[in-house]
Amino acid sequence: MKTCPKFTFGVGDRFAHGAHAQLQAFIAAKELGIDITPVWNKSNREHEIIGSEPQQTRDAADQAVADLGWTGEYLLDADHINLATVDRFIAPCDFFTLDVADDIGEAADPADVAAFIEKHPELIGTVTIAGIDQPFEITQDDVETTANQFLKATQKARAIYDHIVAAKGGSDNFVTEISMDETDNPQTPPEMLIILAAIADQDIPIQTIAPKFTGRFNKGVDYVGDVAQFGKEFNDDLAVIAHAIQAYGLPPALKLSVHSGSDKFSIYGPIKAALARTGAGLHIKTAGTNWLEEVIGLAEAGGDALALAKEIYAKSLEKKAALCEPYATVIDIDDARLPSAEEVNGWTSEQFVAALTHDQGNPGYNQHVRQLLHVGFKVAAQLGDTYLDALKANREVVSKKVTGNLLDRHMKPLFGG
Numbered sequence: 435m436k437t438c439p440k441f442t443f444g445v446g447d448r449f450a451h452g453a454h455a456q457l458q459a460f461i462a463a464k465e466l467g468i469d470i471t472p473v474w475n476k477s478n479r480e481h482e483i484i485g486s487e488p489q490q491t492r493d494a495a496d497q498a499v500a501d502l503g504w505t506g507e508y509l510l511d512a513d514h515i516n517l518a519t520v521d522r523f524i525a526p527c528d529f530f531t532l533d534v535a536d537d538i539g540e541a542a543d544p545a546d547v548a549a550f551i552e553k554h555p556e557l558i559g560t561v562t563i564a565g566i567d568q569p570f571e572i573t574q575d576d577v578e579t580t581a582n583q584f585l586k587a588t589q590k591a592r593a594i595y596d597h598i599v600a601a602k603g604g605s606d607n608f609v610t611e612i613s614m615d616e617t618d619n620p621q622t623p624p625e626m627l628i629i630l631a632a633i634a635d636q637d638i639p640i641q642t643i644a645p646k647f648t649g650r651f652n653k654g655v656d657y658v659g660d661v662a663q664f665g666k667e668f669n670d671d672l673a674v675i676a677h678a679i680q681a682y683g684l685p686p687a688l689k690l691s692v693h694s695g696s697d698k699f700s701i702y703g704p705i706k707a708a709l710a711r712t713g714a715g716l717h718i719k720t721a722g723t724n725w726l727e728e729v730i731g732l733a734e735a736g737g738d739a740l741a742l743a744k745e746i747y748a749k750s751l752e753k754k755a756a757l758c759e760p761y762a763t764v765i766d767i768d769d770a771r772l773p774s775a776e777e778v779n780g781w782t783s784e785q786f787v788a789a790l791t792h793d794q795g796n797p798g799y800n801q802h803v804r805q806l807l808h809v810g811f812k813v814a815a816q817l818g819d820t821y822l823d824a825l826k827a828n829r830e831v832v833s834k835k836v837t838g839n840l841l842d843r844h845m846k847p848l849f850g851g
């Protein structure tokens with residue numbers, strides 16, 4: 435098992451042209467005393483939409499690290515993989531997010547469920563966890579229900595893990611995460627406890643776990659939900675994890691992973707406070723925020739680059755249904771709030787930048803435009819070299835956007851002094 439650093443920060447580099455600008459943010463953060471490890475993440479879904487290979491993400495990351503002289507650790511995440519999709523990630527990746535969300539609810543063998551209940555009497559009754567005021571009251575029925583929901587998923591995670599170990603020729607060189615976030619129902623802290631017991635029974639050395647939290651984590655926009663309730667749930671999950679490390683011998687570095695969908699600014703405060711209070715680690719994942727910064731940079735550059743940003747919007751609007759389909763559970767776009775292509779064509783650089791930049795205090799900001807473009811990267815992929823050449827021609831303004839966004843809006847609020 436490779437030990438995962440305490441604070442890891444996931445960045446997405448959809449077109450493999452942003453790694454330098456992203457790494458600059460980590461370098462600047464380090465100069466401010468913020469010690470976070472970059473994790474480049476790109477899911478199978480994104481590779482398929484763009485037509486790219488995981489090795490390209492690895493090459494871009496390695497190049498940025500070499501060019502900028504980064505001497506710290508960095509990782510490459512095989513993001514949201516399963517047994518069917520993991521193979522092309524095995525060589526380039528050293529962080530594997532085993533996605534079992536689709537397996538939740540699949541019935542486990544009744545004998546396995548019975549054995550699990552038999553093995554874990556400590557989960558039934560009044561369960562006191564240090565750091566949580568109100569003990570959990572868990573009945574045998576609750577354990578059975580949760581086991582029926584999640585046991586099969588943990589068995590499948592074990593199968594993926596075994597496959598990676600066999601393909602890598604050992605377990606020493608990678609970090610394992612289990613993700614359950616892309617599903618309909620949040621997992622409660624008592625469920626998290628039962629799930630961690632089941633993962634420990636499967637002997638999977640997980641170091642990060644990504645639950646689905648309460649509230650909406652829509653792509654590229656702020657959290658929608660009860661921030662106070664999120665804060666309580668986050669604190670309770672941290673306490674459950676600390677408890678499970680002791681009770682079930684899970685890796686001491688085990689920590690929560692927040693698949694944020696980018697830009698969940700309103701929960702950064704509660705997360706930061708919880709980390710300060712407990713000393714816990716964190717994996718926070720952003721992704722599409724970087725691609726949006728590229729488009730914002732092009733719009734700011736004006737001229738041909740602004741025209742290209744407008745073309746990307748127009749095509750995204752045209753193909754809206756197909757673009758949104760893979761992301762249906764994580765976007766909420768109000769069609770009535772989307773301006774027409776003609777209207778956007780008339781926008782100045784400032785208007786386009788204001789509409790897309792995630793500044794809720796700016797009256798020009800339009801979260802519907804932002805969510806549509808968030809899923810519109812396929813349009814840029816189809817533009818091929820036209821898009822990539824624009825990134826190169828406007829590297830300075832685009833890089834400044836990418837670096838500044840990560841550093842000022844994500845790293846400093848979450849990890850700054």
Ligand SMILES: [Zn+2]
Pocket residue numbers: 514613615616644693
């Ligand atoms: Zn996720």
